[in-house]
Amino acid sequence: xxxxxxxxxxxxxxxxxxxxxxxxxxxxxxxxxxxxxxxxxxxxxxxxxxxxxxxxxxxxxxxxxxxxxxxxxxxxxxxxxxxxxxxxxxxxxxxxxxxxxxxxxxxxxxxxxxxxxxxxxxxxxxxxxxxxxxxxxxx
Ligand code: UDP
Ligand code: MG
Numbered sequence: 720x721x722x723x724x725x726x727x728x729x730x731x732x733x734x735x736x737x738x739x740x741x742x743x744x745x746x747x748x749x750x751x752x753x754x755x756x757x758x759x760x761x762x763x764x765x766x767x768x769x770x771x772x773x774x775x776x777x778x779x780x781x782x783x784x785x786x787x788x789x790x791x792x793x794x795x796x797x798x799x800x801x802x803x804x805x806x807x808x809x810x811x812x813x814x815x816x817x818x819x820x821x822x823x824x825x826x827x828x829x830x831x832x833x834x835x836x837x838x839x840x841x842x843x844x845x846x847x848x849x850x851x852x853x854x855x856x857x858x
Contacts, residue, residue, distance in 0.1 A: 722841040724754065725801040726848045727809075731789035732832040739792055742835060745822055746796065749808045755848070755857040756794040763787045769850060778831060785831060793851040802844055805837045 729742050746753075761769065766787040773779050798804055810821025813830040817823040827833035838844035848857070 721800045721803060722844065723797050723799060723801050724841075724848065725796050725798075725805045725844045726836075726838045726851070727794050727796060727805065728836040729792040729794075730832070730834055730836060731785060731791060732828050733826050733834040734790050734792065736826070736828075738826045738834070742822055742826060743792075745808065745825075749798075749804070751796040751798045751801070751805065754795040754797050755852045756792065757851070757856070758790055758792055759851075760790045761787045769847070781831060795848045795852060795857055802838055802841055806839070809835050809837045 727746070729739055733739070733742060763783060766783045767774075770779065770782055770786065773782065776782075796805065808822060810817030810823040812823075812833060814823045814827035814833060815830075817827070822835050823833050827835075838847050
């Protein structure tokens with residue numbers, strides 16, 4: 720059975736372009752509730768660790784530099800079928816391929832600077848949530 724929680728980040732490009740509020744509104748309108756949230760910035764070391772699964776990919780260095788380049792918003796979200804429904808809400812990795820009305824279609828700049836992160840499985844949602852939040856920070 721699919722789980723009720725997922726993990727997201729509003730990435731540095733979307734924070735810099737002033738879209739935190741717009742993106743949170745879309746997340747709320749889609750029926751997600753916030754169980755934890757913080758405004759923070761990843762160090763280079765923490766960005767490397769978060770994206771360690773991509774360490775062998777050609778874009779890893781650029782991804783780490785970008786994700787540590789400015790503040791982000793990290794959040795744990797709750798909804799039935801959270802992981803899959805949130806991936807639908809954010810759209811394809813590349814905004815050029817993302818469906819109309821998705822967060823990435825509206826706010827992403829490029830395949831790399833793509834406005835938001837969304838966990839790809841229940842297991843990773845749990846791991847990524849714990850990467851950013853202590854148990855006492857989660858409602
Ligand atoms: N990324 C990139 N170039 C690529 C693929 C991915 O810069 O060709 C970046 C992009 O920011 C993406 C992140 O790496 O969101 C993680 O990639 P993944 O394939 O997991 O995409 P996502 O799950 O975020 O859609
Ligand atoms: Mg991914």
